[in-house]
Amino acid sequence: MRVLEKGRIASSQLVMLLVSFGVGSVLVVGKGAGRDAWVAVLISLAVAVVHAVLLVALFARFRGRTFLQIIDLVYGKYLGKLIAIAFLWYLFYLTAVVFSEFINFFKTTVYTTTPAWVILVVGLLVCASAARNGIEVLARTSQLLLLFYLANLVFTVVLLVKDFQLENFLPVLDIGVNKLLWVAFGIASLPFFEVSVFLMIFPALNRQEELLSTMVKGTVFSGLILLGLVLRDIAILGNLTEFFTYTSYQVVRLINVGKFLTRLEILVVLNLITMGFLKVSLLYYGTVLGVAQLLRLRTYLPLVFPIGVLLAVVGLNNYRNIAENLRFVEYWRLYAFPFHVGIPLVTLLIALVRKLPEEGAN
Amino acid sequence: MVKFRIGLVGLALAFSLMLSGCWDQRELNDLAIVSGVGIDLTAEGKYQVSVQIVKPSAIKSDKDQKSGGSGQAVWVASAEGYTPFEAVRYLNTVAARKPYFAHSSVVVLGREVAESGVIPALDFLYRDGEPRLSQWLVVTPGKAVAVLRSEDGLEKISAMGLEEIVREYGFFSQSLRIDLNDFATRLRSRTTAPIATHIEVYEDQGTQRARIIGIAIFKRDRLVGTLDKAETRGLLWVLGQVESGIMVVNHPDGRVDLEIMRAQGRIIPEVRNGVPQITVEVAVFSNLAGDSYVGGIATPELLATLDRKQAAIVRNEILAAVAKAQELNADIFGLGEAIYRRYPREWSKLEPQWETLFPQLPLEIEVKSQVRYIGLTTQKLGPS
Numbered sequence: 001m002r003v004l005e006k007g008r009i010a011s012s013q014l015v016m017l018l019v020s021f022g023v024g025s026v027l028v029v030g031k032g033a034g035r036d037a038w039v040a041v042l043i044s045l046a047v048a049v050v051h052a053v054l055l056v057a058l059f060a061r062f063r064g065r066t067f068l069q070i071i072d073l074v075y076g077k078y079l080g081k082l083i084a085i086a087f088l089w090y091l092f093y094l095t096a097v098v099f100s101e102f103i104n105f106f107k108t109t110v111y112t113t114t115p116a117w118v119i120l121v122v123g124l125l126v127c128a129s130a131a132r133n134g135i136e137v138l139a140r141t142s143q144l145l146l147l148f149y150l151a152n153l154v155f156t157v158v159l160l161v162k163d164f165q166l167e168n169f170l171p172v173l174d175i176g177v178n179k180l181l182w183v184a185f186g187i188a189s190l191p192f193f194e195v196s197v198f199l200m201i202f203p204a205l206n207r208q209e210e211l212l213s214t215m216v217k218g219t220v221f222s223g224l225i226l227l228g229l230v231l232r233d234i235a236i237l238g239n240l241t242e243f244f245t246y247t248s249y250q251v252v253r254l255i256n257v258g259k260f261l262t263r264l265e266i267l268v269v270l271n272l273i274t275m276g277f278l279k280v281s282l283l284y285y286g287t288v289l290g291v292a293q294l295l296r297l298r299t300y301l302p303l304v305f306p307i308g309v310l311l312a313v314v315g316l317n318n319y320r321n322i323a324e325n326l327r328f329v330e331y332w333r334l335y336a337f338p339f340h341v342g343i344p345l346v347t348l349l350i351a352l353v354r355k356l357p358e359e360g361a362n
Numbered sequence: 363m364v365k366f367r368i369g370l371v372g373l374a375l376a377f378s379l380m381l382s383g384c385w386d387q388r389e390l391n392d393l394a395i396v397s398g399v400g401i402d403l404t405a406e407g408k409y410q411v412s413v414q415i416v417k418p419s420a421i422k423s424d425k426d427q428k429s430g431g432s433g434q435a436v437w438v439a440s441a442e443g444y445t446p447f448e449a450v451r452y453l454n455t456v457a458a459r460k461p462y463f464a465h466s467s468v469v470v471l472g473r474e475v476a477e478s479g480v481i482p483a484l485d486f487l488y489r490d491g492e493p494r495l496s497q498w499l500v501v502t503p504g505k506a507v508a509v510l511r512s513e514d515g516l517e518k519i520s521a522m523g524l525e526e527i528v529r530e531y532g533f534f535s536q537s538l539r540i541d542l543n544d545f546a547t548r549l550r551s552r553t554t555a556p557i558a559t560h561i562e563v564y565e566d567q568g569t570q571r572a573r574i575i576g577i578a579i580f581k582r583d584r585l586v587g588t589l590d591k592a593e594t595r596g597l598l599w600v601l602g603q604v605e606s607g608i609m610v611v612n613h614p615d616g617r618v619d620l621e622i623m624r625a626q627g628r629i630i631p632e633v634r635n636g637v638p639q640i641t642v643e644v645a646v647f648s649n650l651a652g653d654s655y656v657g658g659i660a661t662p663e664l665l666a667t668l669d670r671k672q673a674a675i676v677r678n679e680i681l682a683a684v685a686k687a688q689e690l691n692a693d694i695f696g697l698g699e700a701i702y703r704r705y706p707r708e709w710s711k712l713e714p715q716w717e718t719l720f721p722q723l724p725l726e727i728e729v730k731s732q733v734r735y736i737g738l739t740t741q742k743l744g745p746s
Binding site: 108109110111112113114118167170171174237238239240243250253254256262263 | 385386464488491494495496543546547550551702703704706
C-alpha cells in the first residue's frame with residue numbers, strides 16, 4: 001500500500017489535535033447525572049486513558065503499518081475488507097452526526113433563520129479544504145485555534161468565578177451507581193472513544209516512540225478541560241444543568257460583570273465553531289484517507305468532494321428534529337461501542353493470540 | 363491557467379457582493395426594542411402580554427428642549443392570546459416593528475396570572491433565545507401593564523428605572539432581586555418556594571410611579587402570599603443577603619438609627635433520630651448613624667444596650683418571616699434543600715412528609731450583634 005499522507009506532525013501537535021478533538025462537542029456532557037456529572041467525567045477519563053493505551057498498543061505492535069493494513073493482516077483478505085468497511089462507515093457516519101449536531105446548535109442559538117443547508121454547505125466547504133490540505137495543515141491550524149479557544153475559555157471562567165455557588169455540589173454522589181456508570185459510559189463514548197479516528201493519523205507522527213505518552217497526555221488534557229467545563233456549569237447553574245439544552249451556552253449567557261461585560265454567549269459559539277471545524281475536518285480527513293487506502297488509490301484527493309456530498313446528504317437528513325438528536329445521543333454509546341472499542345480490542349486480541357505480526361513479515 | 367485564476371478571483375469578488383452581510387440581519391430601524399415585559403390574565407382567561415417599547419426619537423429630542431421634564435420615551439403596547447407567545451405575535455397587530463426582547467430588563471406578572479400559575483406564562487421566556495434570564499421577575503398586586511405604564515423620575519425608560527430599583531435593593535435590604543434564572547432554580551427545587559420582588563403602583567402628584575413593597579411568595583408556581591418589608595428583611599438575614607440598611611432602635615427617650623455595615627447568615631441543619639432541627643446563625647455589624655436619644659453620649663454601656671436591642675430586632679424580624687412562611691407552608695428559606703445537602707440519606711425519609719414537617723419545624727436563632735463605630739461625633743447634637 002502506498003503512502004498516501006506524506007505530512008509529518010510533532011508530538012506537541014498531536015496533543016493539541018487530541019485536545020481540540022475532545023473539547024469539540026456541542027452536547028457536553030454528563031446529562032443525566034446532574035450535580036455529580038463531574039464524577040462521571042472523572043470515571044470516563046480513566047476509561048479513556050485505558051482506551052488510548054489500547055489504541056497505541058495495537059498500533060505499536062504493527063509499527064509502520066496503517067490501521068487498514070493491520071486489519072487486512074489480522075483478518076485476511078475478505079473478512080478484513082468487511083471490517084475495514086464497517087470501521088470506515090463508523091468514521092463517515094460519525095462525521096455526519098457531529099456535523100449535524102453543530103448545525104442543530106447553530107440553528108437553535110445564533111443562526112435561527114438561516115437555512116440549515118446554507119450553514120452545512122459553507123461549513124463543509126471549509127472542512128473539505130482542510131481535509132484536502134492534509135494533516136500538517138490541520139495540526140498547525142489546531143495550534144492556532146486551540147490557543148484562541150483556551151484564552152476564550154479562561155476569560156469566561158474568570159468572569160464567572162464570582163457567581164460560583166459551591167453548595168451546588170452538595171450532596172456529593174446522591175445518585176445510583178448504575179445511573180452514574182451509564183452517564184460515564186456516555187461521556188466516554190462521546191467524545192473520548194471517538195479518538196479512534198486517530199488510528200488513521202498515527203503514522204504521521206514523526207517520533208513514533210513518543211506515541212504512548214502523547215496519546216495519554218492529549219486524553220488527559222482534554223479530559224481536564226471537560227472536567228473544568230462541567231464543574232463551572234454545575235457551580236453556576238446548580239439544579240438547572242439538566243434544564244437547558246446547551247448548558248455551556250446558557251452559563252456564558254449569565255455572565256454579568258458590572259452591567260458592562262454581558263451578552264458574551266457569542267464567545268461560546270466562536271469556540272464551538274473553531275473546535276467543531278477541527279473535529280469535523282479531522283473525522284472527514286480520516287474517512288477519506290481510509291477509503292483511499294481501502295480502494296488502493298494513489299491519492300485521497302479525488303475522494304474529498306464526493307464524500308463531502310454524501311456527508312451533506314446524511315448530515316441534513318440524519319435527524320428530523322432536535323429531539324431525535326437528543327434521543328440518538330442517548331443510544332449512541334451502544335451503537336458506537338463495537339466500532340471504537342470493539343474493533344481495535346478484538347484486533348489486538350487476535351494479533352496477540354496468533355502472534356502477529358510474524359517475524360520477518362515486515 | 364492564468365486566465366483561470368483571474369476568473370476565480372473575479373468569481374470570489376462577485377460572491378463578496380452577494381454575501382455582504384448576515385443572513386438573518388435585522389437593522390435597528392426594523393426593531394421595536396423592548397425594555398420591559400408584563401403578563402396579565404384577562405377576565406376570559408386569555409394572556410395579555412404588554413411590552414414597553416423604547417422610542418429612540420423621544421430619547422434624542424431631549425437634547426433640544428432644555429427643560430427635559432418627565433416625558434417618558436416609551437410606548438406600552440398590549441395584545442391578547444390564549445398563550446403568551448400568541449399574544450406576543452399579536453403585538454404586531456398594533457406595532458409595525460417586531461418586538462426585540464434581548465434588552466428587556468424586567469418581567470412583571472400581574473396578580474391574576476401569578477395566582478393562576480406562572481409556568482405557562484413564563485416558559486417561552488426560557489425557551490426562546492432572545493430574552494435574557496438576567497431579567498428581574500417582579501409581581502404586582504394590580505395589573506402588570508400598569509407597572510409598565512408608570513413613570514420613573516430619573517430614567518426616560520421607566521423599565522430601566524425599575525430594573526435599577528430592584529437591583530439596588532441592598533440600600534435598604536427589605537426586598538430581594540430575583541432574576542429568571544434564580545426563579546427557575548427555586549421552581550425546579552422540590553421543596554424551596556419561589557419568590558419574586560413585590561412592586562406596587564402608587565400615585566405621586568398626579569403621576570403613576572412604581573415602588574417596592576416587599577416580596578411575593580409562591581407555592582409551586584402559584585402566588586400564595588407576600589412578605590412586608592420587615593418580614594422580608596427577616597428572610598434576608600437568614601439567606602445572608604442583607605447588604606445595608608437602617609435599623610431603628612426604640613429608646614424610652616427617642617430613637618436611634620443603626621446603619622447595617624455587614625451581615626452574614628447561615629442555615630445549619632441537623633437531623634437527630636430522624637428529626638430535623640434548624641439553627642440559623644446571623645451576624646450583624648452596624649454603626650451608630652443617627653441619634654435622637656437625649657442623653658446620647660456614646661458610651662460603651664449605651665452601645666452594649668444597642669447591641670442587645672439590635673439583636674432583638676433581627677430575631678423578631680426572622681421570627682416574623684418564619685411565622686409567615688410556616689403559615690403559608692412555603693419553604694422560602696430553602697431549609698429542605700439545606701437538610702438534603704447535609705443529610706441526603708435521612709432526607710429521603712423526610713421529603714415525603716416535608717409538607718407536614720415544615721409548618722412546625724423548630725428553628726433556633728442565634729444572633730451575633732455588634733455596634734462598632736459611632737461616626738464623626740461623640741456627643742448628642744445640643745447642650746450637654
